[in-house]
Amino acid sequence: MVDGENAEAPKDFETLRALIIERRATLPKRLAQVAIYALDNPDEVAFGTAASVAQSAEVQPSTLVRFAQSFGFQGFSDLQDVFRARLRERVPSYDERIERMRQHGITASRSNLILDGFLEATEQSVAGFRSGADRDALDRAVDLLAQAHTIYLIGLRRSFPITSYMSYAMGKLGVRNILVDAVAGMASEQAGFIGDKDAALAISFTPYANETVSLVGSAKARGARIVSVTDSIFSPISAPADVLIEIGEANFEGFRSMAATMAVAMALSVAVAARRGGG
Amino acid sequence: MVDGENAEAPKDFETLRALIIERRATLPKRLAQVAIYALDNPDEVAFGTAASVAQSAEVQPSTLVRFAQSFGFQGFSDLQDVFRARLRERVPSYDERIERMRQHGITASRSNLILDGFLEATEQSVAGFRSGADRDALDRAVDLLAQAHTIYLIGLRRSFPITSYMSYAMGKLGVRNILVDAVAGMASEQAGFIGDKDAALAISFTPYANETVSLVGSAKARGARIVSVTDSIFSPISAPADVLIEIGEANFEGFRSMAATMAVAMALSVAVAARRGGG
DNA sequence: TTTCTGCTGGAATATTCATTCCATTATTGG
DNA sequence: CCAATAATGGAATGAATATTCCAGCAGAAA
Known part of the structure; x- marks a missing residue:
């Protein structure tokens, strides 16, 4: 094996793509055939086995291996990793x-x-x-919140920035709200006044704060409607929710982005205000 | 093998998802664990091997096979096909x-x-x-903050979500910080202990909260180093700053996005922790 | 407490798969 | 046209993988 080529194996799809296009003209017949097929059917390359891809591209499995090696990979599997990473849309570590x-x-x-x-x-x-959001759920959430007498905002720890922003925005927009902030351990007292004319907006992500879960439970028990913003259908605040908004944030080095959640928070605040204002 | 179950194996992801949710409550412990993992990390299931998925989900490979079979599939591979099909459909072009x-x-x-x-x-x-950021300023900010004894986080009103997040993150990362949150009007008392070994991170956008401006002023007077995150060189917290990070957020309906600021906040927290941790 | 049922972990197995190797075929240069 | 070199096809190999099987265990029912 020629180690000299190994160093140049591209790690991301765009680089690989550019390299394939650049070298395609100088490639032998079968390898060029693979090049065309791979760029035209990247999903097949990502998901298939060497045998299945070979059949689709009308070459031998060994040709695929050679193709991969000619681009500096150790074998077909390494090349495939790059095609998979593209689909995974994972933020590189x-x-x-x-x-x-x-x-x-x-x-x-x-x-x-x-x-x-x-x-x-x-x-x-x-x-x-943007592509995966349940648009209908947002509408229902706005409906529900707009009809509430008072909106209780429940979110602790990493979700607290979100609820505190909503409290600020809703305050500016004249939407009656109470931020359950657990200052001085008074969370349950703050939420204790919630009634069946009110609604609770709960935000929680893994690992779900115990207090948030129990606050949602007692709000539900007192007849309040619940809107939950969380990361999984199996979140403990999903079951009691009247409306569930699921947000799968990307994360980097273990820290979840909060961008989508923040955008939802802003949209909810403004949309509820608009609905109430006779919009 | 019980052929009766084979008939009900879902072919599309949404059906499978619904079925998993429906039956999760009645599933045995380990199988329920797989259910949660699978729906929360569909990409991993699609790409991984039985062994790798099993490790991530903290179960045995055989449990995965049992899980798949309990939903009518012949084995893990068949179940995986459904997860892969889902990714094929969701082309992020x-x-x-x-x-x-x-x-x-x-x-x-x-x-x-x-x-x-x-x-x-x-x-x-x-x-x-991304295109306009002063990359050098970020480095200087991290240097400055990493050398501080205690970091005082100053941000009120709409900036408070940012500082409260940083306080949470830094707390987790073991970076000594004080969140100046003005609860009970105690902001100046909280900030009163700042000294010349400390640093203040101030965040403020138009219209600049008076209290933030004066807090920065007094921190400066007491010898603390200042990092300002703001929207303009003409901001009142720009002049006293040792390092200035300028962020021009886009806004919608008068509400500024806070995405870039939030990303900077996260990056600062993690980078400072890394620098301190002997990185 | 005892028995029974069903779940779980982990080793053993069988299958699938990528890769390698070599004989054969094409291509290039003299 | 011939020799030399590169490319190709396809079978053989060895590694990786999914699956099966069984013993041990936990929880439920008697």
């Missing part, structure tokens, strides 16, 4: 970023790499939510 | 995304139009910041 940078010969400080990671996670969260 | 947007736009409710507005503002903010 800090280590992968460094590796990619090294390949491109550029340098950035560690701080800036981290920043880029979070910016990318933000973009991915928004893009993902 | 840009053109399709725009097309889908346009289709949504026609029939979208008012609430969803508002949501789209905020999502767009988020993307615009991030894109704008």
